[in-house]
Structure formats: C-alpha cells, structure tokens
Amino acid sequence: MLITTPSGLFCPDGGFHVDPWGAADLAIITHAHADHARFGARRYLTAGPGRLILAHRLAGQTIESLAYGESRPIGGVTVSLHPAGHVLGSAQVRIERAGEVWVVSGDYKVEADGVCEPFAPVRCHRFISECTFGLPIYRWQPQAIVAGEINSWWRSCRERARTAVLGVYSLGKAQRVLSMLQGDDAPILVHGAVAPIVELHRAAGVRLPPTLPATKENAAAFRGRAFVLAPPSALASPVSTSPKLRSHGLASGWMRVRGTRRRSGIDRGFVLSDHADWPGLLAAIDATGCAEVGLTHGFVDPLRRWFDERGMPTTVYQTKFTGEDAEGGAEAGAAAPAEGST
Numbered sequence: 001m002l003i004t005t006p007s008g009l010f011c012p013d014g015g016f017h018v019d020p021w022g023a024a025d026l027a028i029i030t031h032a033h034a035d036h037a038r039f040g041a042r043r044y045l046t047a048g049p050g051r052l053i054l055a056h057r058l059a060g061q062t063i064e065s066l067a068y069g070e071s072r073p074i075g076g077v078t079v080s081l082h083p084a085g086h087v088l089g090s091a092q093v094r095i096e097r098a099g100e101v102w103v104v105s106g107d108y109k110v111e112a113d114g115v116c117e118p119f120a121p122v123r124c125h126r127f128i129s130e131c132t133f134g135l136p137i138y139r140w141q142p143q144a145i146v147a148g149e150i151n152s153w154w155r156s157c158r159e160r161a162r163t164a165v166l167g168v169y170s171l172g173k174a175q176r177v178l179s180m181l182q183g184d185d186a187p188i189l190v191h192g193a194v195a196p197i198v199e200l201h202r203a204a205g206v207r208l209p210p211t212l213p214a215t216k217e218n219a220a221a222f223r224g225r226a227f228v229l230a231p232p233s234a235l236a237s238p239v240s241t242s243p244k245l246r247s248h249g250l251a252s253g254w255m256r257v258r259g260t261r262r263r264s265g266i267d268r269g270f271v272l273s274d275h276a277d278w279p280g281l282l283a284a285i286d287a288t289g290c291a292e293v294g295l296t297h298g299f300v301d302p303l304r305r306w307f308d309e310r311g312m313p314t315t316v317y318q319t320k321f322t323g324e325d326a327e328g329g330a331e332a333g334a335a336a337p338a339e340g341s342t
Contacts, residue, residue: 001013001097001100002095004317004318006022007021007040011095014074014076014095015075016045016074018030019106021035023040023041024041026041026074027045028079028081029050030086030091030104030107031107032046032057032087032089032171033169035321036106041061043062044058044061044062045066046063046064046065046089047066047067048068049068049089049117049204050065050087050091051063053197056196066079068082068091068117068120076097081094082103083116083120084119085108085111085113086172086274086275088171088172088175088201089116090108091106092105092108092120101122103122103128105127107130107274108130109274110280110284111142111143113274114179116172119284121287121288123288123289125292126291126292127294128294128317129294129295129296130275130276130296130297131281131295131296131298131300131303132275132298132323133275134295135278135299135302137278138256139278140272140277147180150166150180150181150249150251151182154227157246162245162247163219163224163225163228163246164226164246165228165249166229166248166251167249168230168231168232173252173272175197178211179206179207183227187222187226188212189211190212190213190214191230193234194231195213214229223245224245247267248265248268249268250269253271255272291313293314294314296321297319297321
C-alpha cells in the first residue's frame with residue numbers, strides 16, 4: 001500500500017505522499033517539525049490542531065486539515081488521522097484499502113504531556129513506526145519527576161543569582177517545559193524562535209504561563225531570576241548573558257547518555273523527549289495488534305532484531321527524517337542517529 005520513492009513514502013492507490021522530502025502533488029503531513037514538513041508539494045493535508053503551526057512554517061502553501069478520526073476517500077483508499085502524542089497537531093496516518101489497514105506513526109510518544117492530544121493506538125495490519133530511541137538504554141522517567149528536576153534547578157539558579165537558560169526545540173519541547181514551570185512569579189523569557197509557536201499554542205486553547213520576549217533588555221532586567229527558553233543553537237547568544245551569571249541546561253532524550261551530556265558542554269542535562277522510549281515503542285506497536293511492522297529512522301536494527309527473534313515480519317523504510325535532532329542540532333551529539341525535533 002506504501003512504497004519508497006525519491007520523495008519519500010508514497011501511496012500509489014491514493015496518489016499522495018506521507019511527509020515527503022521531495023516534490024509531491026498531495027503531501028499528508030504528520031506534524032510540523034522541519035524534517036517532516038517541507039516545501040515542495042502542491043497541496044498539504046494535516047490534522048486540524050496542527051494546521052496553524054504548519055501554515056506558519058510553510059507560509060503561502062495550500063493547507064487543508066482533517067479532524068482527528070475524520071475519514072476522507074483519496075483515490076482508491078480511505079485516509080484518517082489519529083493522535084500521535086508527539087507535539088500539537090501530530091498525527092498517525094491510517095490508510096485503508098479493501099479492508100486492509102496500514103498506519104504510519106510519524107513521530108510519537110506514549111506519555112500524555114498535557115500540551116497535545118495523547119497517543120491513541122490504531123488497530124491495523126501493518127504499523128510503520130519511528131525508531132528514534134530504539135535501544136533498551138532509552139527509558140524515560142515520568143514527566144512529573146523531570147518537571148520537579150527542572151523547577152529545582154531554577155530555584156537553585158535564583159538562589160545563586162544566575163539566569164537559568166534551557167535549550168529546547170521551539171515546537172513541542174518548549175511548550176511542554178513551559179507548562180511545567182513553577183517560578184513564584186519569576187519571569188519566563190522566550191527566544192524569538194520560540195515565541196510565535198507559544199502564541200499558536202495559546203490560540204489553540206493550550207494553557208501556558210505568561211512569558212516575555214528574551215531580549216537583551218529583559219535578560220539584563222531580570223538577570224539572576226529569569227528562566228530562558230531558547231533553541232539549543234542559541235544557547236551562546238547574548239540572551240544567555242555572561243557565563244558567570246547564567247547556568248545552561250538542555251532538555252533531550254539524548255541526555256540519557258552521560259557522554260552526550262559531557263560533550264554538550266552544559267551545566268545540567270534533563271532527560272526529556274517527545275519520542276517514545278524503548279518500552280514505549282514496544283507497547284505502542286503491540287497495542288496496534290499488527291501482523292507486520294515497518295521501521296524507519298533512528299535505531300532501526302535493534303528493533304528489527306527484536307521482532308525477528310519473535311517471528312514478526314519487518315520491513316525497513318529508508319528516510320531522511322532526523323527524529324530528535326533536526327531542528328537546532330543540539331539534541332544530539334555523536335550518540336544520535338542521523339535524524340528531528342524536541
């Protein structure tokens with residue numbers, strides 16, 4: 001039902017691509033991270049909650065949307081979109097033809113984060129799963145524990161009169177961390193790349209605490225008290241203030257590996273990912289009831305071996321997606337497979 005082409009996954013019976021990285025007539029977009037949502041298609045279709053963000057990132061393009069669970073005939077197949085729990089508007093793509101059902105997961109996580117619609121398993125015959133953190137070492141703590149760690153760090157920074165600067169991706173991770181912060185009215189500053197995405201979340205009804213722009217003036221006025229959210233690539237910008245007056249952190253699933261923390265040159269690493277960990281991948285795939293698994297981007301080989309040992313047929317789909325490292329280049333380090341976003 002899906003084949004790999006130079007532009008990415010293509011459904012011949014429907015005449016559309018899923019998250020193409022090349023030219024396409026119709027592109028069904030699972031979410032608005034830069035490695036999945038690219039220019040080059042004539043038309044775009046995405047889940048309703050993510051339409052405004054996709055329109056922001058692909059300005060001037062023709063973008064339609066479907067409500068979660070709404071079905072649409074496209075060519076010889078029927079398509080519907082279902083929550084992936086990755087970021088606001090992220091979707092799994094369900095494709096049905098003559099009673100056979102395939103699902104493309106896009107990127108997903110199985111823990112509800114309070115910012116986007118939680119992951120909803122979709123029963124299918126073949127499930128095409130991402131593998132960003134497809135190694136047994138990657139196991140996440142509950143979000144509430146990580147939230148406690150981040151808030152404790154911020155309190156410690158204020159006690160030492162240091163500005164807390166946290167590297168986060170502008171879509172997904174930034175809003176997720178923002179929803180966790182408890183600063184007793186201490187100011188939260190957001191980088192210019194983060195601010196418009198925060199406002200689009202608010203427009204979609206997501207409740208987030210007040211923020212101010214992370215300008216030089218605000219950074220100076222609130223030095224030693226503020227919490228700054230900035231893309232990883234901006235951690236060394238003037239907003240970060242003097243090295244003696246700030247503490248740098250990074251929120252990423254790659255922080256699970258100590259060597260990655262050391263190479264990142266940061267003061268604190270927080271293990272927080274918008275992708276499923278190893279147990280989450282296995283649980284999500286099992287919940288679909290699928291008879292065949294497709295694997296794509298990330299640590300494909302360990303998952304393929306795991307399923308091969310259990311007699312589950314697997315197919316690997318080559319991709320240009322980058323999982324949790326595409327949008328700012330810092331979720332990362334050498335430990336990351338070549339891959340997209342927080």
